[in-house]
Amino acid sequence: MKRILVPIKRVVDYNVRIRVKPDGTGVVTDGVKMSINPFDEIALEEALRIKEQGHAEEVVAVTIGGNDCQQQLRTALAMGADRALHVLCDEVIEPLVAAKILLKLIEKEAPILAILGKQAIDDDCNQTGQMLAALWDRPQATFASKVEIAGESVRVTREVDAGLETLEIDLPAVITTDLRLNEPRYVKLPDIMKAKKKPLDVIDPVSLGVTVTQRIKATHYAPPAARSKGVMVKDTAELVTALRSKGLV
Amino acid sequence: MNKVLIIAEHDGSRLNPATNKCVRCAHDLGESDITVVVFAAEPAAIAAEAAKIDRVQTVLTVAHSAHAPLLSANVAPQVAAMASPYTHIFGPSTTFGKDLMPRVAALLDAAQVSDIMAVESARCFKRPIYAGNAIVTVEVEPGAPVIATVRTASFEAAATTESSAAIESISPEVTLPQHTRFVSMSAARSDRPDLQTANRVVSGGRALGSAENFQILYSLADKLGAAVGASRAAVDAGYAANDMQVGQTGKIIAPELYLAFGISGAIQHLTGIKDARTIVAINKDAEAPIFEVADYGLVGDLFQIVPELETLLSAN
Numbered sequence: 287m288k289r290i291l292v293p294i295k296r297v298v299d300y301n302v303r304i305r306v307k308p309d310g311t312g313v314v315t316d317g318v319k320m321s322i323n324p325f326d327e328i329a330l331e332e333a334l335r336i337k338e339q340g341h342a343e344e345v346v347a348v349t350i351g352g353n354d355c356q357q358q359l360r361t362a363l364a365m366g367a368d369r370a371l372h373v374l375c376d377e378v379i380e381p382l383v384a385a386k387i388l389l390k391l392i393e394k395e396a397p398i399l400a401i402l403g404k405q406a407i408d409d410d411c412n413q414t415g416q417m418l419a420a421l422w423d424r425p426q427a428t429f430a431s432k433v434e435i436a437g438e439s440v441r442v443t444r445e446v447d448a449g450l451e452t453l454e455i456d457l458p459a460v461i462t463t464d465l466r467l468n469e470p471r472y473v474k475l476p477d478i479m480k481a482k483k484k485p486l487d488v489i490d491p492v493s494l495g496v497t498v499t500q501r502i503k504a505t506h507y508a509p510p511a512a513r514s515k516g517v518m519v520k521d522t523a524e525l526v527t528a529l530r531s532k533g534l535v
Numbered sequence: 536m537n538k539v540l541i542i543a544e545h546d547g548s549r550l551n552p553a554t555n556k557c558v559r560c561a562h563d564l565g566e567s568d569i570t571v572v573v574f575a576a577e578p579a580a581i582a583a584e585a586a587k588i589d590r591v592q593t594v595l596t597v598a599h600s601a602h603a604p605l606l607s608a609n610v611a612p613q614v615a616a617m618a619s620p621y622t623h624i625f626g627p628s629t630t631f632g633k634d635l636m637p638r639v640a641a642l643l644d645a646a647q648v649s650d651i652m653a654v655e656s657a658r659c660f661k662r663p664i665y666a667g668n669a670i671v672t673v674e675v676e677p678g679a680p681v682i683a684t685v686r687t688a689s690f691e692a693a694a695t696t697e698s699s700a701a702i703e704s705i706s707p708e709v710t711l712p713q714h715t716r717f718v719s720m721s722a723a724r725s726d727r728p729d730l731q732t733a734n735r736v737v738s739g740g741r742a743l744g745s746a747e748n749f750q751i752l753y754s755l756a757d758k759l760g761a762a763v764g765a766s767r768a769a770v771d772a773g774y775a776a777n778d779m780q781v782g783q784t785g786k787i788i789a790p791e792l793y794l795a796f797g798i799s800g801a802i803q804h805l806t807g808i809k810d811a812r813t814i815v816a817i818n819k820d821a822e823a824p825i826f827e828v829a830d831y832g833l834v835g836d837l838f839q840i841v842p843e844l845e846t847l848l849s850a851n
């Protein structure tokens with residue numbers, strides 16, 4: 287079966303104003319709205335579109351994390367994923383460990399594509415897709431803004447600093463998504479009801495033979511340095527005078 | 536003593552200044568032996584530039600026709616093959632480095648520190664998370680190589696010197712994969728300064744309303760010798776090219792002067808400009824969040840203010 291694997295991560299919603307705990311041990315996440323990482327939502331949307339175009343038959347959403355993550359998996363199922371895998375673990379999962387777990391799932395599921403968000407908006411690491419591609423020894427096309435399947439390969443347009451780069455990569459492959467790839471669909475109420483009946487398997491990481499280790503320890507969290515308060519000017523002339531006096535123009 | 540390997544970024548003929556910034560970051564590690572490696576079809580000119588960067592001891596070149604342009608699938612296994620002597624391997628936090636370095640790290644079974652913004656010690660770094668709304672201090676476990684990307688907006692470029700480091704050609708023994716092929720690159724050619732290195736940046740948001748209206752910013756930018764940037768809303772709406780986006784998912788920049796016209800100041804945008812020396816915001820909404828970070832704020836209609844600015848800047 288032609289399958290697409292879409293890993294998703296539960297993160298603090300992008301509209302939440304982040305506050306660092308006063309004791310510097312982390313950021314406040316209690317009682318804060320959680321969502322699917324926006325880039326992962328785009329990844330899922332792309333996988334669904336590829337399936338709808340007839341290039342794949344099944345979309346499998348997967349997440350690694352604690353029990354609460356099932357909310358996001360249910361949302362993924364409501365969006366249209368056919369089934370979901372939940373690798374249950376409460377420890378901190380670094381990108382390398384996530385990639386190792388995903389590789390084990392790939393060995394079982396044998397997808398033609400793994401589509402991931404280019405970064406998670408909590409740790410902003412931007413690593414997991416590339417690491418997975420390396421461990422899987424398959425091509426990667428990161429920061430995708432256009433994906434076209436053509437037989438045994440796929441053409442991906444990538445948003446890079448200098449402009450738009452197009453690569454052709456052989457399947458199976460890893461793609462990571464940028465924001466302009468698509469606009470994810472809205473979930474409708476009947477789909478939420480249907481999603482409750484779709485299969486969601488819980489997997490123990492130990493059964494996959496991956497040990498969860500932490501190689502980079504976070505020792506302290508702090509708010510960013512605040513910029514000093516500026517001044518309001520009343521008109522363009524005053525602005526130009528101010529900038530001239532500072533030698534900025 | 537640290538042994539640092541820095542992967543040079545370039546466009547096939549010239550060294551990208553992001554590389555100098557990685558070297559500057561490496562200076563902060565303490566006593567270090569710094570090597571820059573240039574993967575290119577014709578590395579000589581690029582290597583000569585790298586050899587002049589302050590405190591670079593060695594420049595290695597890997598010449599191969601497959602390295603035009605650079606593909607991570609080709610570069611990563613070669614970096615991994617030459618990695619063993621090094622305690623640190625750095626690349627810039629540009630789309631080039633972000634694409635490449637995690638592939639290198641995974642091949643070495645090492646974790647990666649993304650976006651180093653400050654060096655606390657040789658194994659301890661500060662990096663931004665949550666779109667820069669928190670700064671975390673991280674420590675890499677002992678023994679493992681430190682694989683990292685360097686947030687270029689946080690470091691000055693290392694100086695260039697008269698003396699030149701030794702340049703050596705090497706060829707790591709790796710069979711390059713055939714699964715990844717370059718098709719094309721479409722770059723908006725522009726005579727304006729590069730957004731990532733420009734001293735001045737003029738930037739526009741959704742308020743510009745059309746690609747035609749964006750022209751008024753180009754005209755102002757040319758007057759100032761500035762690069763032109765845009766918010767995500769302006770890029771999504773097609774007013775500006777994707778490589779002009781500033782912010783969490785666009786470019787992180789640190790110009791001397793940043794002029795924001797009709798940009799509300801969403802956190803994802805502010806992430807990209809926090810290190811600008813001076814921020815000027817022009818917005819018709821006095822409550823716009825951009826004013827909270829602006830050094831100079833002006834409430835008003837940009838379509839009136841931009842031409843006024845141009846006229847005043849022309850007058851002496």
Ligand SMILES: Cc1cc2nc3c(=O)[nH]c(=O)nc-3n(C[C@H](O)[C@H](O)[C@H](O)COP(=O)(O)OP(=O)(O)OC[C@H]3O[C@@H](n4cnc5c(N)ncnc54)[C@H](O)[C@@H]3O)c2cc1C
Nearest residue numbers: 740741742766767768782783784785797798799804819837
């Ligand atoms: C995961 C994620 C990543 C993102 N990454 C980025 C990113 O990298 N960069 C980025 O910019 N955004 C990013 N965004 C989007 C961000 O949240 C905002 O939606 C976006 O920055 C808004 O752009 P804007 O300020 O141009 O538009 P708006 O928020 O619509 O603001 C327009 C402003 O123009 C003002 N205005 C209107 N008319 C005039 C006039 N005539 N004269 C003067 N002022 C006027 C209005 O008062 C308003 O403040 C991201 C969002 C998400 C979810």
